[in-house]
Amino acid sequence: xxxxxxxxxxxxxxxxLTHAFMILGVLVIFFPIWLAFVxxxxxxxxxxxxxxPLWPGDQFxxxxxxxxxxxxxxxxxxxxxxxxxxxxGIAVGKIIISLLSAFAIVYFRFPFRSTFFWMIFLTLMLxxxxxxxxxxEVVAGFGMLNSYSGLIFPLIASxxxxxxxxxxxxxIPDELAEAARVDGARPMRFFIDIVVPMSRTNIAAxxxxxxxxxxxxxxxxxxxxxxxxxxxxxxxxxxxxxxxxDVAEWPVIMATSILAMIPPVIVVVxxxxxxxxxxxxxxx
Amino acid sequence: xxxxxxxxxxxxxxxxxxxQVLISAVFFFYPAGQAIWQSLFIPDPFGLSARFVGLGxxxxxxxxxxYRAAFLTTAVFSILxxxxxxxxxxxxxxxxxxxxxxxxxxxxxxxxxxAVAPAVAxxxxxxxxxxxxxxxxxxxGQLGYDWNHVLNGGEAMGLVVVASAWGxxxxxxxxxxxxxxSVPRSVIEAAAIDGxxxxxxFFTIVLPLITPTAFFLLVVNVVYAFFETFGxxxxxxxxxxxxxxxxxxxxxFADGFVGQDLGSSSAQSVILLFVVGLLTVIQFKYIExxxxx
Numbered sequence: 001x002x003x004x005x006x007x008x009x010x011x012x013x014x015x016x017l018t019h020a021f022m023i024l025g026v027l028v029i030f031f032p033i034w035l036a037f038v039x040x041x042x043x044x045x046x047x048x049x050x051x052x053p054l055w056p057g058d059q060f061x062x063x064x065x066x067x068x069x070x071x072x073x074x075x076x077x078x079x080x081x082x083x084x085x086x087x088x089g090i091a092v093g094k095i096i097i098s099l100l101s102a103f104a105i106v107y108f109r110f111p112f113r114s115t116f117f118w119m120i121f122l123t124l125m126l127x128x129x130x131x132x133x134x135x136x137e138v139v140a141g142f143g144m145l146n147s148y149s150g151l152i153f154p155l156i157a158s159x160x161x162x163x164x165x166x167x168x169x170x171x172i173p174d175e176l177a178e179a180a181r182v183d184g185a186r187p188m189r190f191f192i193d194i195v196v197p198m199s200r201t202n203i204a205a206x207x208x209x210x211x212x213x214x215x216x217x218x219x220x221x222x223x224x225x226x227x228x229x230x231x232x233x234x235x236x237x238x239x240x241x242x243x244x245x246d247v248a249e250w251p252v253i254m255a256t257s258i259l260a261m262i263p264p265v266i267v268v269v270x271x272x273x274x275x276x277x278x279x280x281x282x283x284x
Numbered sequence: 285x286x287x288x289x290x291x292x293x294x295x296x297x298x299x300x301x302x303x304q305v306l307i308s309a310v311f312f313f314y315p316a317g318q319a320i321w322q323s324l325f326i327p328d329p330f331g332l333s334a335r336f337v338g339l340g341x342x343x344x345x346x347x348x349x350x351y352r353a354a355f356l357t358t359a360v361f362s363i364l365x366x367x368x369x370x371x372x373x374x375x376x377x378x379x380x381x382x383x384x385x386x387x388x389x390x391x392x393x394x395x396x397x398x399a400v401a402p403a404v405a406x407x408x409x410x411x412x413x414x415x416x417x418x419x420x421x422x423x424x425g426q427l428g429y430d431w432n433h434v435l436n437g438g439e440a441m442g443l444v445v446v447a448s449a450w451g452x453x454x455x456x457x458x459x460x461x462x463x464x465x466s467v468p469r470s471v472i473e474a475a476a477i478d479g480x481x482x483x484x485x486f487f488t489i490v491l492p493l494i495t496p497t498a499f500f501l502l503v504v505n506v507v508y509a510f511f512e513t514f515g516x517x518x519x520x521x522x523x524x525x526x527x528x529x530x531x532x533x534x535x536x537f538a539d540g541f542v543g544q545d546l547g548s549s550s551a552q553s554v555i556l557l558f559v560v561g562l563l564t565v566i567q568f569k570y571i572e573x574x575x576x577x
Contacts, residue, residue, distance in 0.1 A: 108293070131318075
C-alpha cells in the first residue's frame with residue numbers, strides 16, 4: 001500500500017512516536033475483546049470479586065465446553081449452527097436472486113422493466129427496523145415463526161446487491177453477448193458460461209459483506225425465534241442474562257461472546273482484500 | 285446506461301426477475317403498506333376491531349412529550365456516535381498513512397471490531413461497566429467516581445454511544461485510510477518543499493481532498509446510528525433509565541411489541557420511513573456530485 005517516496009513520511013523519533021500512538025490506538029480498541037477473552041478463561045468467583053484479573057486463567061476448556069454443550073437455555077453449538085444457516089442462507093440467497101434480476105434488467109427489454117427496477121430500488125430505503133410489526137405479522141401468517149425460512153427470506157431482498165451486479169454487467173463488453181448470440185447460445189448458457197464466471201470476484205466480495213450482515217442480525221431473530229432451539233448466537237447472548245437478581249454466569253456468557261465473534265472475524269481478516277473491496281463497492 | 289446488445293423474449297426475463305420482485309412485494313411493500321394503513325387506526329384493546337382516526341396517531345405523536353424526547357435523544361445519540369467514530373478513525377488513518385512499513389499489520393488489527401455484531405459489542409461494554417463486576421466501573425470507584433449507568437441517564441447515554449461508535453471506528457478507518465492513500469504524493473511533497481509543516485499540509489491540502497469521503501461517512505454513520513444500533517441499546521440499557529436512551533427505532537419496537545400499541549407504532553414506522561427517505565436522497569444527491577466531480 002505505502003509508496004516508496006519517503007519524503008514526507010516520518011523518520012527517527014517521529015516515526016517511533018507514530019508507531020507508539022498506533023499501538024496505543026490498537027490496544028485501546030482491542031481492550032474490550034481482550035477482557036472478554038480473559039473473562040472466558042477464569043472462574044465465576046474471580047469475576048464477581050472485582051477487580052477481575054487482566055491475564056487469562058486456566059479455565060479455558062471448562063468454560064468453552066460448558067458453553068458449547070450445555071449453555072444456559074440451549075447449547076451454544078445449536079445457536080452457532082442456526083447462525084451459520086441464517087448467514088449463509090442470506091448471503092447465498094441474496095447473491096442468487098440479485099444475479100438473476102440484474103441479468104434480466106441489463107440484458108433484456110421486457111414489459112414493466114423500469115417499474116420493476118424502481119420497485120427494487122425502493123427497497124433500499126426500507127430497513128427491517130422501521131417495518132417490524134407488519135413484517136412480523138406477514139411471517140407469522142405464513143407460519144414461518146421459529147423456522148430458517150422465517151429467519152432468511154425477509155432479509156434476502158437486497159437492492160444493493162442487484163445494483164452492484166447491474167453496474168458490473170454493464171461493463172462486460174457487448175462483443176461477448178454478440179458472439180454468444182451469433183453462435184446461437186441461449187441467454188441462460190451465456191449467463192452461466194460467461195456472466196457468472198466473470199463476476200466471481202464481485203460475488204466473493206459480496207459474500208463476505210453479506211455473511212457478516214446475516215450473522216450479526218439481532219432484532220429480527222429476537223422477534224421471530226421464541227423457541228430457544230432456533231435462537232441465533234448473536235441474539236442468544238442477551239437471553240443468557242438472568243432476569244431479576246440472579247448473578248449472570250459471566251465466564252459462560254463471555255465464552256459465548258467470543259464464539260459469536262470468531263466466524264465473522266475469521267471471514268473479515270482472512271478475506272481482507274475482498275472485504276475492503278466489497279465494502280467500497282457496496283457503498284457506492 | 286443501457287446495453288446495445290440484448291436478448292429477445294420477455295418470458296425469460298420476467299421469470300428471472302420474479303424471485304426478487306416477489307420477495308420485495310411480500311416482505312417489503314406489503315408490510316410498508318400495512319404500516320401506513322395501520323397508522324390511520326386505533327385498534328381496540330382486544331385487537332378485534334379498529335377505529336379509523338385519520339391522522340390522529342400522528343397528531344398524538346407530535347404532541348407527545350415522550351415521542352419528542354425520543355427525537356431529541358436520537359439527534360444527540362447520532363451526533364455523538366458519528367463524532368466519536370469518525371474523529372479517532374481519522375486520527376488513526378492519518379498515523380497509518382505516515383508509515384511506510386507496518387500499516388498493513390495495523391489495518392488487519394483495526395478491522396476486528398467491524399466484524400463484532402452491535403449486540404455483542406453491547407455485551408462487551410456492558411461487562412466492562414457493569415455496576416457489580418465491571419473492571420472499569422471498579423477502577424472508577426477507586427478513583428472516587430461512582431459509576432452507575434442503570435440509574436444515571438447521562439452515563440447510560442455515554443455508554444451506548446461508546447459501544448456503538450467502537451465498531452464503526454474500523455469501518456471509518458478503512459475509508460479514511462483509502463482516501464488518504466489516494467491523495468497524490470506529489471502535491472504533498474510540493475507543499476513540503478515550500479516549507480509547509482505536517483499540520484499545515486494536513487489542514488490546507490489533505491483535508492479538503494478527503495472531504496468527499498468524510499461527507500459520505502457522515503451520512504453513512506448517521507444512518508447507522510439511526511437504524512443499526514438497536515442491538516447495542518437493547519443489550520445495555522433497554523432504552524432506560526427513564527427512556528434516556530430510547531431512540532426512535534427502539535421506541536417503534538418498545539411500543540409495538542412490548543406495549544402492543546400498534547397504531548402508534550405504525551405511525552412511528554411511517555415517520556421513520558420519511559426520515560430514511562430523506563437520508564437516502566441526501567446520500568444520492570451527494571453520490572451524484574461525487575461522480576461528476
